[in-house]
Amino acid sequence: MDIIYTSLLGAALTLYTLSMVTGFVHLFRPLPKALIWSKNSIQAGFVFHLLAFLFRCGQAQTLAVTNMHESFSFFALLLTLAFLLVNRKKPMPILGTFVSPLLIIFTLWALVTSHTITPQPPILKSFWLPLHVLLSFAGNAFLALGFGVAIIYLLQEHLIKKKKIKGIFRKLPALQRLDELNYLCLRLGFPLLTLGIISGSVWASYAWGAHWSWDPKETWSLITWLLFAALLHGRMNSGWRGRKASLLTIIGFAAIMFTFLGVNLLLSGLHSYAH
Amino acid sequence: MHIVSLGLNHQTASVETRERLAFKSEALPAALQQLKEEACLSEGLILSTCNRVELCGISHDLGQCREKLINFLARYHQIPSEMFADKLYFHTDSDAIRHGFRVASSLDSMVVGEPQILGQLKDAFFIASESSSTGLILNRFMHRSFFIAKEVRTRTKIASCAVSVSFAAVELAKKIFGDLKGMKVMLIGAGEMCELAARHFVNQGVEQVLVTNRTFGRAQELAGEFSGIAIPFEKFRQELDQVDIVLSSTGSPDYLIGPAELSQALKKRRNRPIFLIDIAVPRDIDPKVNDLDNIYLYDVDDLQEVVTENLDQRQQEAQRAEVLVDLEVVKFEQWLASLAVTPTIKELREQIKEISEQELKKTLAGFPDLSSKERRRLEAMVNAISNKFLHHPINYLKSQDGSGESLPATTIRKIFHLTENESK
Numbered sequence: 143m144d145i146i147y148t149s150l151l152g153a154a155l156t157l158y159t160l161s162m163v164t165g166f167v168h169l170f171r172p173l174p175k176a177l178i179w180s181k182n183s184i185q186a187g188f189v190f191h192l193l194a195f196l197f198r199c200g201q202a203q204t205l206a207v208t209n210m211h212e213s214f215s216f217f218a219l220l221l222t223l224a225f226l227l228v229n230r231k232k233p234m235p236i237l238g239t240f241v242s243p244l245l246i247i248f249t250l251w252a253l254v255t256s257h258t259i260t261p262q263p264p265i266l267k268s269f270w271l272p273l274h275v276l277l278s279f280a281g282n283a284f285l286a287l288g289f290g291v292a293i294i295y296l297l298q299e300h301l302i303k304k305k306k307i308k309g310i311f312r313k314l315p316a317l318q319r320l321d322e323l324n325y326l327c328l329r330l331g332f333p334l335l336t337l338g339i340i341s342g343s344v345w346a347s348y349a350w351g352a353h354w355s356w357d358p359k360e361t362w363s364l365i366t367w368l369l370f371a372a373l374l375h376g377r378m379n380s381g382w383r384g385r386k387a388s389l390l391t392i393i394g395f396a397a398i399m400f401t402f403l404g405v406n407l408l409l410s411g412l413h414s415y416a417h
Numbered sequence: 418m419h420i421v422s423l424g425l426n427h428q429t430a431s432v433e434t435r436e437r438l439a440f441k442s443e444a445l446p447a448a449l450q451q452l453k454e455e456a457c458l459s460e461g462l463i464l465s466t467c468n469r470v471e472l473c474g475i476s477h478d479l480g481q482c483r484e485k486l487i488n489f490l491a492r493y494h495q496i497p498s499e500m501f502a503d504k505l506y507f508h509t510d511s512d513a514i515r516h517g518f519r520v521a522s523s524l525d526s527m528v529v530g531e532p533q534i535l536g537q538l539k540d541a542f543f544i545a546s547e548s549s550s551t552g553l554i555l556n557r558f559m560h561r562s563f564f565i566a567k568e569v570r571t572r573t574k575i576a577s578c579a580v581s582v583s584f585a586a587v588e589l590a591k592k593i594f595g596d597l598k599g600m601k602v603m604l605i606g607a608g609e610m611c612e613l614a615a616r617h618f619v620n621q622g623v624e625q626v627l628v629t630n631r632t633f634g635r636a637q638e639l640a641g642e643f644s645g646i647a648i649p650f651e652k653f654r655q656e657l658d659q660v661d662i663v664l665s666s667t668g669s670p671d672y673l674i675g676p677a678e679l680s681q682a683l684k685k686r687r688n689r690p691i692f693l694i695d696i697a698v699p700r701d702i703d704p705k706v707n708d709l710d711n712i713y714l715y716d717v718d719d720l721q722e723v724v725t726e727n728l729d730q731r732q733q734e735a736q737r738a739e740v741l742v743d744l745e746v747v748k749f750e751q752w753l754a755s756l757a758v759t760p761t762i763k764e765l766r767e768q769i770k771e772i773s774e775q776e777l778k779k780t781l782a783g784f785p786d787l788s789s790k791e792r793r794r795l796e797a798m799v800n801a802i803s804n805k806f807l808h809h810p811i812n813y814l815k816s817q818d819g820s821g822e823s824l825p826a827t828t829i830r831k832i833f834h835l836t837e838n839e840s841k
Contacts (some may be wrong), residue, residue: 172574302592302713307585307723308730316595317690381687385710 144257147201150194151215151253157187158222158245165239169310181235184242188222191249195219202259205272207279209260210406215252216275217402218245220283228287228330232323234315241290270345274338278363281335282398285370288327289395292388295320299385321383324391328377332370339363358409362401369394418757419479420558422513423486423505424464424471427527430504432467438494438501440465442540446548448493453550455492456485460555464520464541466534468527473517475554483507514558514749518742521562522569523576530575530731535566557752565745572741575734580727582720583614586694587621589723590662593692593713598622600661605629605653605673607639608666610696610717615664619643627660629653631667654678658685663693665701675703679712694720758814761826764835765810769803 161184168176195216198206207216225241228234298314301307342360343353354360373390376382382390425435440448440463453461458474465471472490476482487505491498508516519525523534542559545551551559570576579585587597594600600623604615607630615626626645629652630636636647648656657663657678667673679691690711695702700716707714777799781792814826829835 172572174571298592302589303707305715305719305722307589308726311592314592316592318593318595381684381689383688383711384690 147194147197148253148257150190150197151249154187154191154194155246155249155253157183157190158218158242158249161187161238162242162246165236165242168236169239169313177235180239181229184222184238184245185226187245188219188226191215191219191222204262205275206259207272207275208262209256209258211252211255211257213279213402214248214255216279217283217286218248218252220279221245221248221286224280224283224287224327224330225290228284228323228326232319232326234319234323236313236315237287237290237294237323240294241287244286244290268345268348270341270348274342274345276338277334277341278338281331281333281338282402284327284331284334285391285398286395288324288331288391291320291324291327292391292395295324295388296385296392299388317384321387324387325377325383328370328374328391332374335363335367335370339367358405359401362397362405366394366397366401369397418459418554418753419476419482419509420473420513420517420554420753421458421476421479421482421486421507421509422471422473422516423483423507424469425501425504425506426469426471426525429506430501434501434504435467435470437496438465438470438490439467440470442544445541445544446550449545449548449550451493452486452489455489456482460552461550462541462545462555462559464538466537468534469520469525471520473513473555473558475552479509482509511746511750515742515746517558517562518565518745519739521566522738522742523566524569524735524738524742528580529735530580532570532576535563539563554753554756558749561745561749565742568741568745569738573734573737575731575738580724580731582696582717582724583610583617585720585723585727586614586664586715587617589713589715590618590692591621593690594661596622599624601625601627601659602662602664603627603629603648603653603656603660604639604645605663605665605701606631606667606669606697607635608696611664611666612639614694614696615643618662618664623662627653627656657691658682661689661691663691663702664696665693666696667701669697669701670699672703673701674706676706676709679706679709683709683711696720755815758826761830761835762811762814765807765829765833768833768835769807773799773803 161180164176164183165180167173168180195206198212198215202208206212221241222245225238229237294314295317298311298317298320301311301314302317346355347353369390373382373387373394376390377387425438427435430438442465445463445465448463449461452458452463452472452474456472456474456476457478458476461472461474463470463472472486486507487498487502490501506516516525521535521538523530523532526534538559542551546556579588590597590600597618598621600618602615602618602623602625604611604626607628619626626640626643627648628636628640628643628645629648629650630639631650633647633649636650639645640647654674657674658681663674665673674693682691683689688711690713693702693706693712693714695714695716698717702714702716704714704716706712777796781787781795787795810829814829
């Protein structure tokens with residue numbers, strides 16, 4: 143049965159890679175069809191990834207986000223979903239090209255880490271856990287998408303400021319569009335992240351008897367949350383936008399990655415399901 | 418049967434000569450009729466734009482073709498042929514095909530890659546086909562021209578970049594603001610280039626134009642043209658926070674706008690970006706403002722550089738386009754060649770059909786009591802024999818891709834006495 147799961151995940155990885163390659167071909171070569179290929183393959187990749195995930199959930203009889211392997215895969219899956227949703231509302235297919243490296247890294251990482259299904263300790267079994275995981279991951283996925291947008295913004299802004307008005311300048315979207323999209327990602331991601339933290343806290347009070355226990359993951363998600371809260375506040379009240387907002391989004395994304403990976407790989411605490 | 422084209426363009430002839438040889442589009446149907454008669458063309462097409470006058474057609478005798486075409490031009494426009502004959506180019510066969518494809522793809526244009534020529538060619542073809550002066554070959558030739566023009570447009574970057582300063586400014590503004598609808602533009606001073614750029618911006622849907630000038634009357638005049646608002650020169654700095662795009666071209670020896678004014682404006686407009694275009698020499702806007710976040714400053718040299726690079730790029734892309742055109746020329750020649758063998762194939766088939774029908778009739782006359790089923794089987798056998806017999810010669814003919822009258826076709830016609838049959 144494991145071979146089916148691995149093949150589905152492998153197919154998703156292959157399609158994400160195809161999407162990235164065709165996306166970059168589009169950036170550097172005048173082939174109008176390349177971008178369509180890129181978009182279609184990321185969509186197809188999502189379908190395979192979703193099948194893999196559902197298959198896994200069926201096997202584990204729970205929301206299959208219980209160990210490192212499943213978290214990586216789930217994060218990539220939600221990031222793809224976030225991209226597809228946002229792209230539907232505000233079409234910017236080239237964003238897929240800039241997000242696909244993240245998809246590839248996480249899907250590949252998932253493929254090389256241990257696939258063993260971790261039996262859940264009874265203490266973790268509750269309705270609140272999957273909710274907490276789903277909300278936090280979804281929030282992080284939108285914020286990671288905003289990171290992709292921020293990278294494109296800084297690249298395009300650099301080209302315009304330095305007056306390099308050729309080549310990929312033409313293929314990249316307008317600054318204003320990018321800034322709006324960055325804001326949209328923040329407005330979607332931040333509330334989800336907030337709800338994720340709240341639901342986690344509720345669940346913690348059932349499972350561990352305390353809402354907040356200052357373990358490294360909790361501390362770092364608070365730091366992340368504060369960063370994005372500051373960004374949202376600045377955007378709403380102080381006219382933060384453009385370059386400044388993009389830089390902060392990137393710092394925020396680094397905090398997300400540290401909360402997500404660094405804490406698990408480097409520090410230990412209640413959340414270290416990896417060990 | 419040959420494709421021929423004769424004409425002159427912006428490179429070979431002055432605008433006076435082009436004017437005198439131009440055709441009015443309403444007079445084209447009659448001119449086409451005259452062209453076909455006088456130049457002995459079986460199909461004809463006239464393309465007349467401000468940059469070129471071209472006659473294109475299908476001729477069956479190249480000998481006098483060039484002279485006939487020149488005479489037609491001279492008689493039609495009633496000017497002596499010596500006045501323009503040396504400015505003409507004359508292409509036949511594959512050169513004419515290539516020339517037609519290059520014209521359609523805008524590789525032969527004054528500004529390489531400009532898109533108007535394709536529309537003009539389509540109009541010319543429309544008129545010619547309406548007055549039924551085009552036929553099988555020119556129809557296909559034109560359709561292939563439109564096709565290759567589209568190929569060149571999508572597969573090379575030949576037409577993707579602005580080649581004028583004012584249009585380069587519009588293109589940049591679009592990459593900053595995305596959509597120019599609802600934007601406000603301020604014109605400082607009244608240079609010609611500034612005005613042209615403002616006109617481009619208005620075409621792109623900017624909402625409002627503010628105009629300021631040291632002479633308030635001039636500002637009002639210009640504002641009237643764009644149905645905008647005139648602002649006294651002393652007050653324009655206070656309005657900077659209202660506008661998204663600033664076009665400046667005054668004769669001022671000093672900077673009119675510096676980082677201080679713009680920082681203030683940015684604060685008031687909550688950092689919404691401002692795009693400044695400084696067309697003045699000496700400059701009106703302190704180059705330091707480009708270091709401010711959300712401020713984008715381009716001066717006339719920056720824009721000129723963009724334009725020059727774009728022109729260079731067009732030249733490079735034009736070379737890639739030539740390759741695409743060459744490929745298409747080869748394909749079209751193959752089609753023409755296949756056209757040349759088509760009558761031979763047809764006659765060959767008719768000949769054997771005639772023979773087998775005659776022989777079948779004779780044979781069947783000797784067997785009056787054959788059932789209809791048996792008759793049909795005999796007929797089928799004769800058909801099968803003739804088809805199988807012709808299979809190889811026809812394939813051989815089809816595979817030949819020499820242009821014009823192909824040698825194999827001639828040989829086969831001789832072997833099977835096809836010309837004799839025809840003359841009977």
